[in-house]
Amino acid sequence: MWVEGQITQLSRRPGAGVVFLTLRDPSYDISVGVTCYRQVFDAVADVVSEGARVVVHCKPEWYAPRGQLSLRAAEIRPVGVGELLARLEQLKKALAREGLFAPERKKPLPFLPQLIGLVCGRASAAERDVLENARHRWPAVRFEVRNVAVQGVHAVPQVVQAVKELDALDEVDVIIVARGGGSVEDLLPFSDEQLVRAVASCRTPVVSAIGHEPDNPLLDHVADLRASTPTDAAKKVVPDVGEEYERVRMLRDRARRCVRALVDREERGLSQALSRPSLQDPHRMVDARAEEVTALLERGRRSLRHQLDRADSELAHTHARVVALSPAATLKRGYAVLQRADGQAVRAPGEVEAGEALRARVSEGEFTVRVET
Numbered sequence: 001m002w003v004e005g006q007i008t009q010l011s012r013r014p015g016a017g018v019v020f021l022t023l024r025d026p027s028y029d030i031s032v033g034v035t036c037y038r039q040v041f042d043a044v045a046d047v048v049s050e051g052a053r054v055v056v057h058c059k060p061e062w063y064a065p066r067g068q069l070s071l072r073a074a075e076i077r078p079v080g081v082g083e084l085l086a087r088l089e090q091l092k093k094a095l096a097r098e099g100l101f102a103p104e105r106k107k108p109l110p111f112l113p114q115l116i117g118l119v120c121g122r123a124s125a126a127e128r129d130v131l132e133n134a135r136h137r138w139p140a141v142r143f144e145v146r147n148v149a150v151q152g153v154h155a156v157p158q159v160v161q162a163v164k165e166l167d168a169l170d171e172v173d174v175i176i177v178a179r180g181g182g183s184v185e186d187l188l189p190f191s192d193e194q195l196v197r198a199v200a201s202c203r204t205p206v207v208s209a210i211g212h213e214p215d216n217p218l219l220d221h222v223a224d225l226r227a228s229t230p231t232d233a234a235k236k237v238v239p240d241v242g243e244e245y246e247r248v249r250m251l252r253d254r255a256r257r258c259v260r261a262l263v264d265r266e267e268r269g270l271s272q273a274l275s276r277p278s279l280q281d282p283h284r285m286v287d288a289r290a291e292e293v294t295a296l297l298e299r300g301r302r303s304l305r306h307q308l309d310r311a312d313s314e315l316a317h318t319h320a321r322v323v324a325l326s327p328a329a330t331l332k333r334g335y336a337v338l339q340r341a342d343g344q345a346v347r348a349p350g351e352v353e354a355g356e357a358l359r360a361r362v363s364e365g366e367f368t369v370r371v372e373t
């Protein structure tokens with residue numbers, strides 16, 4: 001069968017006809033021993049060393065006394081850079097189809113993180129660059145550092161474990177995974193599928209600061225922010241205290257100018273309002289309206305008196321006409337009204353009979369008369 005792995009131990013004893021290797025899975029803590037004849041290893045001895053990735057054509061062997069499984073290699077082939085890049089491209093497309101690189105998954109970084117998680121190599125230049133630049137920009141910033149292997153067979157499990165530990169801390173606001181530059185093989189752990197999925201599942205924002213600007217491991221695509229270098233990561237994660245002081249000063253000056261302009265504008269408006277006649281002499285309008293009310297009142301009174309006088313004159317004339325045309329006035333002039341017993345007025349001689357008693361009504365009273373003929 002064919003087995004792929006990374007050589008972690010290589011034993012070539014002078015004069016020995018057998019070479020002993022240890023192959024390790026780059027993503028998991030699993031290794032297996034490999035033996036091969038010297039002539040098999042000599043064919044690739046110039047290009048294979050500890051840390052190299054190889055593909056071994058081998059046969060499993062079981063050593064019963066010690067209960068040990070090993071592989072007997074018949075052929076060893078180094079994994080070339082071109083083949084590694086092709087596999088990485090296939091893995092990149094597969095993870096992209098799952099949506100792990102989608103922009104909507106990216107989490108925003110906090111403006112001023114109180115505690116920063118840093119995953120890097122022990123005493124590495126990447127660690128020094130991040131710490132020094134971050135503290136230079138914001139002296140009060142704090143770090144929770146996890147030193148791990150950043151290349152080799154132990155890199156992936158240690159980096160994954162460190163990321164998970166920092167993500168589990170509630171006080172950690174952002175996580176930086178940093179490493180200096182290196183060859184494609186050196187940066188392979190940061191393109192490992194296990195690490196990519198671990199970062200994708202983090203609830204804390206993750207910043208990738210691997211290698212230099214041309215380097216582009218898969219961690220850059222799944223991280224919430226990609227920094228070209230560890231120094232660039234410190235600049236993007238931590239604000240500069242001097243710049244923030246300057247920004248605060250500018251905003252304060254701008255606010256002061258805005259308030260001053262507002263006060264000046266309101267003062268001018270108040271001055272214009274106070275210069276109006278209605279505010280300089282507030283009673284003028286009331287006095288003018290009072291004079292108008294007085295004039296209207298007098299006009300109304302005159303109009304009412306005129307109407308009353310005219311109505312009184314018309315009433316007097318009407319009363320005189322009524323009096324002149326009334327039956328009482330006619331009776332005062334010597335006329336009398338004859339009425340029958342039923343009260344009907346006599347208007348013609350044919351309406352009465354001889355001997356009929358009539359009532360005669362004059363101005364001063366009434367009396368009874370009798371018809372003779």
